[in-house]
Amino acid sequence: MGFIALGINHRTAGVEVRERVSFSPEQLPDALQRLRAEAGADEVAILSTCNRTELYCAQDRLDAERLVEWVARFHGMTADEIRRSSYLHQDAGAVNHMMRVAAGLDSLVLGEPQILGQMKDAWQAARTAGTLGPYLDRLFQSTFSMAKQVRTDTAIGENPVSVAFAAVSLARQIFADLRRSTALLIGAGETIGLVARHLFEQGVGRIIVANRTLQRAELLSEPLGGQAIVLTQIPDILAECDVVISSTASPLPILGKGAVERALKQRRHKPMFMVDIAVPRDIEPEVGSLSDVYLYTVDDLHEVIEENLRSRQGAAEAAERLIELGTGDFMQRLRALAAVDVLRSYRQKAEQARDQELQKALAKLQRGADPALVMAEMARMLTNKLLHDPSVQLKQMTAQGRVEALALAQELFALGDSAPGNRNNSAQGDS
Template sequence: MGFLAFGINHKTAAVDVRERLAFAPDQLSGALQRLRDETGTQEVAILSTCNRTEIYCSQDQLDVDGILVWFAAYHCIAVEELRACSYQHSDEQAVAHMMRVAAGLDSMVLGEPQIFGQMKDAWQSARSAGTLGPYLDRLFQSTFNTAKQVRTDTAIGENPVSVAFAAVSLAKQIFSDLRRSTALLIGAGETIALVARHLFEQGVGRIIVANRTLERAELLSGPLGGQAIVLNQIPDFLSQCDIVISSTASPLPILGKGAVERALKQRRRKPMFMVDIAVPRDIEPEVGALADVYLYSVDDLHEVIEDNMRSRQDAAEAAERMIVQGTAEFMQRLRALAAVDVLRRYRVKAESLRDQELAKAQSRLERGADPSVVMAEMARALTNKLLHDPSVQLKQMTAEGRAEALALAQELFALDDVTTIQGEP
């Protein structure tokens, strides 16, 4: 059984490509089942975030091209275009990659914590869709354990920095006194919740949370003394907002150029700072061309993020060593499981031979044969049958020049020394 990690991320694909290759939450279950059925993949999970879309597979024979072609066809993108911006890791490298992703070592923001929860969501989605088998499940569990160890035993999670933190840091650079600013947050997911908390801690004057459902917006805005609205109320409040930060799962833009232009006129050209964290984007890119708008996408936050990454480099080095150890331990357990399967099948075979010889012996005893003779012949016959196949295979392997076979056999059968064997076993 082999493992494959195939995908694209913020290092290999621009945001306009990533948004075309993202899986919306309501697509995941159907996509997972289609991927399994149409590619012959036994076990599969999909991780889809604003910075990456990755497919994790367990297959008897790894088929990278099959996954590539399916991925491209699903999102109606040319195979060669996807090939140019994708990457793949197999077996041990795939294990290490998943652990690095879950620990935040492969994120735009080094050590950011949200990816761990997103990886758990990917595991749960595959489990709910019925595409999470025993091998991939074991890999996810080992991935979670290693990522937790990284968080616990290194400083990579201290002084949290994230895309949300970077967005708020950039807002502080543009508006020196956030106490006089009003922030509109679109969405009510984990990223927006982090943005809201950071803004609240920085003393922003007013927070408005817009969401598809008013209840979710109220849950987020209430503890922060903010105001909750639904998405179709945004045009009524937009002119009041100095800061707009959006992160939803909407497949289509929520804010268009026309709505922003009208808001700017009401603001009498007072500047607006906007950050679109969503993939696909929530704010039409054309909004960035307006003279009094400062629009940033997740890719534009890279420079801000890098300034906050430097303090985590030492912790990252220690974390990488844990990834190496975690990968080695998982592969060792996996190999041990393979041995258990072989031993189980050999035990079934041996017990079948035993039962055959025992039945013969019991039949002879019932006919009055000498018990000591019957037992001796049963022991001899069983020994010969148990040794027959290993003997034939060992001779064949050595005849083919596979010299290591003798050493392995000696170790397997715990033989202290190779002695001369007389006669056929």
């Protein structure tokens, strides 16, 4: 079984490209079904976050070009656009890459823990859509175990940093005292939840959570003493907000230039700090051109994040070594599974031969034949049947110059130093 990981991430493409190739939660079920049907893969899963979109596929013979063309076709892009921005990993490389992603080693924020949850969401989406399959499922389970081992055995998770943490750190640089600031958080997912907790710990004066559904906003805001509103109320409250951080799965911008201009007038041009973590973007890029607005996207958080990562470099090296070992172990187990399939088939064939000879022997015994002679004949015939195909194939392979088959047969049948004599005798026994 072969594996492919095809992806586009924050290192290979800017946010403008990443938002075009992202898959919304609503798109995923249909996309998974279409990917499997149209790209010629037996098992598929899709991971789509603000920093990456990756396709994971399992099949004996995979055509990477078909995957590239499928992504381009699904998102209305050209294959060249995808090729320029994408990376491809196959077999052991794909296994290694998935483990690195789940452990946070390929993230914008080194070692950030959110990606593991997002990987589990991708696994669950494929499972629900019926596109997972036994091989990809086994790879995901090994990936989750490796990520857990990295967290347990290294210091990769110490001194916690994340996109959410970086956003709040940047806000502290803009506003020296967050206790006098009001923060508007748009969305109620995991990233915004982290932002809310970081802001609360920094003592921000007021937290407002805006979401499509009021109930989700209340679940996040109430424990922090915040206020919950729906998205349509944002224009009414925007002028009160010093900090705006947004991360939703909306396919269209939620906050436009006009609404921000009106809010600035009401604020008498008191500065506003905005971070758009979403892909596709929640805040229109044109908002960044307004005076008194400091607008950042996930790509702009690199410098802040780098300062918080130096302590994790040593842990990352240890994690890489663990993942190398994990990759080798997984591939070894995968090869062993392939052997199990072959052995199962050979056992079925042997059992069929056994049953045939047993039926013949029982029939002879019922007719009064000598039991000793019947047993001897059954043993001889069964031995010949079991040895016939291997003997014929070994002769053909050596005649074709594939002399390595002799050494493999010697090892396979545990013949030891007696192999040459035994090989000739067995090859002649059923000719």
